Amino acid sequence: MRHDFYLAWQYLRHYRWRSLTLLVCVSLIGILPLLLNEVLTQGERLMLQRAKTTPWLIGARGSTADTTLAALYFRDTAPPVAYGEINRVEQSGWATALPIHARYRIHQIPLLGITADYFDFRHLVPALGDLPGFIGDCVLGARAARRLGLGVGDKLVSTPDNFFDLAGLVPLKLHITGVLAATDTVDDEAVYVDLKTVWIMEGLGHGHDSATTRAAPTGSAFTTPETDPASAGAADAVEITPDNLDAFHFHGDMERYPVTAIIVAPHDDRAATLLGGRYVDENLPVRLIQPVEVIRHLMHNIFRISTLFNLVLAGASGAALLALMLVFALSLQLRQGELDTIELLGCDHLTVVRLVMAEILLILLLAAGLGSIFLAYIRHESGILAPVLLDAL
Amino acid sequence: MNPEFSLRYCSMHFESTPAPPITPMLRTVFTLLLVLSNLTTVAADNLQPRLTVVASHYPLAYFAGRIAADHADVHLPMPGGIDPANWRPGSSGIRMLQRADLLLLNGAGYETWLAQTSLSRARQVDTSSGFSDRLIRIEQAITHSHGGSGQHTHTGTAHTTWLDFSQARQQAHAVAAALGRKRPELKSRFEEHLQALDSDLARLDQNLEALSLQYQTLPLMASHPVYQYLARRYRLDLVSVHWEPDEMPPGSEWDALARTLKQHPARLMIWESQPRPEITRRLTQLGVASVVFDPCANRPDQGDFLSVMQRNLQNLKQARESISAVLQK
Structure with a gap:
């Protein structure tokens, strides 16, 4: 038996590219349904986990899914709500309210405008440096720092990614004050600034210093895109420094400034019920959203699609298996001369069958090993599944 | 609770119905139990970490110090000798503000640096919000400078709210309420301290009213x-x-x-x-x-x-x- 496997192994090694192709084919056929199942299960767990830690959201009337995906996973855009809504919640004394502005991306990475309470709420702590202290400061999520290749003390120019934003954004040279410790959630892949910094980028606040007047709205179709994240758009960028910090101010009623959503964390069940009662009026421009319900609904739809997908996959896998069997059969026909030679050398027919079976078994075992390694990697990096899933939506 | 008082109260209660006499031994055990219970409560209170409170001016720091007593470390982030209304936090100042459990603000536009800083909203307490409808708007502001402190303008809202001692009392109440929210188990103690402070402020108010x-x-x-x-x-x-x-x-x-x-x-x-x-x-x-x-x-x-x-x-x-x-x- 040992000799059978030895000869089979030598055969597979001799035809290494053909063997490798077979190995990958068998491996893929085996793991694709498992992988899909794993992605959905882990994705559901991660998405629900995050949704469960976000009791309520206040968002504009419209798609609850858009608001939830924007506020929790920084995907999609949602119609804005007025910042003043936060006062309505805080004055009730029943809940803590956290505004989140998640409309923009910076070098393809979500740019979040938040208040310092967000870091407490999501248990985000700096692994390096400090949290932002002033407008114009930013802190990077662990994965965002890796992707940008930047760290504490570096500067990041906030050239907006959205070329269709007719109003344009004021590019800011952000000071990186810290890098957050990894949490294996979507929080790792964002750049965080104070809410007021985003409002300055939107032109709602500005300075009167000569250094700040160089700002010119970008987003023009004539702008030549630059590739270096640290310097892209730097020529026109405004930098907030200790010298011009005091010159920055805001115009108009700040209560009407836009935010994507407001995360609401009621102090207890009674407070939750009382607060909920204030948002039952359908004539209000805002609504209270329960992210868990929204995500459950979304996942339910995804699972319905996945069942269909599994059926298609089963059909495709069956066809692929038949094709593989055909490949094996044809291969045996091609190797007929070789097999006859083995018999002429004195081996009986059963030995030849054992040799072929050993080859098939080795391929199956190696394919199973390869698939297991891939699945283990996916499980280990489960944090990346939620964004992958969200991007696929 | 005073053990002597409790013991007397219990004795009085027992006098109304025929009860076995309290022997000196029983009295001692009972007193010891009460003392032990008091000690346990005090120890439990002391186990709580002290609150870190930062105030944006001295009157608020004084109120917080009086109300919280030993249960909080109260800080003023600015050095002595400068007007806190003209103070701006530097990098060390901002860290102090960020680490505070409670950030006591005067409100009424006193903390102009709020617009340029990134701080927790949940930890901020606007102590003048209770009388925000009675704040005085300054219509004609003049920009001026004195000494080396640079130019400043008394625009927007008059902010020396505590010089109306009735308002100072309201601000003290806001401080006590905020401390109580942070340490609900010490609420009654804060209330006690507030009463003493409130009496002092009320006396000042009456005296100035008379004057x-x-x-x-x-x-x-x-x-x-x-x-x-x-x-x-x-x-x-x-x-x-x-x-x-x-x-x-x-x-x-x-x-x-x-x-x-x-x-x-x-x-x-x-x-x-x-x-x-x-x-x-x-x-x-x-x-x-x-x-x-x-x-x-x-x-x-x-x-x-x-x-x-x-x-x-x-x-x-x-x-x-x-x-x-x-x-x-």
Whole structure:
């Protein structure tokens, strides 16, 4: 038996590219349904986990899914709500309210405008440096720092990614004050600034210093895109420094400034019920959203699609298996001369069958090993599944 | 609870119905149990980490210190000798503000640095929000400078809210409520301390109210526009200039003052601190005496908020007596 496997192994090694192709084919056929199942299960767990830690959201009337995906996973855009809504919640004394502005991306990475309470709420702590202290400061999520290749003390120019934003954004040279410790959630892949910094980028606040007047709205179709994240758009960028910090101010009623959503964390069940009662009026421009319900609904739809997908996959896998069997059969026909030679050398027919079976078994075992390694990697990096899933939506 | 009181209360309760006599042994055991229970409560309270409270000016720090007593470390982020209204946090200041469990703010636009900083909203307490509808808007603001502190403008809202002691009491209540929310188990203790502080502030309010009756017919000048709430609460006829005690005003300011005095014949100018002797002399030549009413926005070199305010009242009383004496002559 040992000799059978030895000869089979030598055969597979001799035809290494053909063997490798077979190995990958068998491996893929085996793991694709498992992988899909794993992605959905882990994705559901991660998405629900995050949704469960976000009791309520206040968002504009419209798609609850858009608001939830924007506020929790920084995907999609949602119609804005007025910042003043936060006062309505805080004055009730029943809940803590956290505004989140998640409309923009910076070098393809979500740019979040938040208040310092967000870091407490999501248990985000700096692994390096400090949290932002002033407008114009930013802190990077662990994965965002890796992707940008930047760290504490570096500067990041906030050239907006959205070329269709007719109003344009004021590019800011952000000071990186810290890098957050990894949490294996979507929080790792964002750049965080104070809410007021985003409002300055939107032109709602500005300075009167000569250094700040160089700002010119970008987003023009004539702008030549630059590739270096640290310097892209730097020529026109405004930098907030200790010298011009005091010159920055805001115009108009700040209560009407836009935010994507407001995360609401009621102090207890009674407070939750009382607060909920204030948002039952359908004539209000805002609504209270329960992210868990929204995500459950979304996942339910995804699972319905996945069942269909599994059926298609089963059909495709069956066809692929038949094709593989055909490949094996044809291969045996091609190797007929070789097999006859083995018999002429004195081996009986059963030995030849054992040799072929050993080859098939080795391929199956190696394919199973390869698939297991891939699945283990996916499980280990489960944090990346939620964004992958969200991007696929 | 006082064990002696409890024991007496229990004895009285037992007297109404026939009960077995309390032996000295039983009494001792009972007392020991009560003492032990008290000690356990005190120990449990002490196990709680002390709150870190940061106040944006001294009166709030004083209120927090009185109310929280040993249960909080109260900090003023700015160095002594500067006006907290003109202070801006640097990198060390911002870290102190960020690490605070409670950030006590005056509100009324006092903390102009809020717009440029990134701080927790949930930990901020706007102590003047309870009377936000009664804040005084400043319509005509003048940008000016004095000394090396750079230019500043008294725009927007008058912010020396605590000089109306009834408002100061409300601010103290807001501080106590915020501390109580942070440490619900110490709420009754904070309430106790608040009562003592509130009595002191109420006494100041009554005394100044009584003293203000002597000022009803007396036009007054103020060296700086920081006494709006004091004037409103105690019905003082007050006109402000923009002078500093350590800086001799230029001739144009003296001319402007002379013109103002024709319309508003003031006999007394209120100062935030003792003005330079040459200023006092020149004012005296114009028939205007000087009196210090320290708003006490930063930590005083001597005494505390209460003693500074009592000294202010004493100063006003003496000044009124001097003016009366001059007028009688």
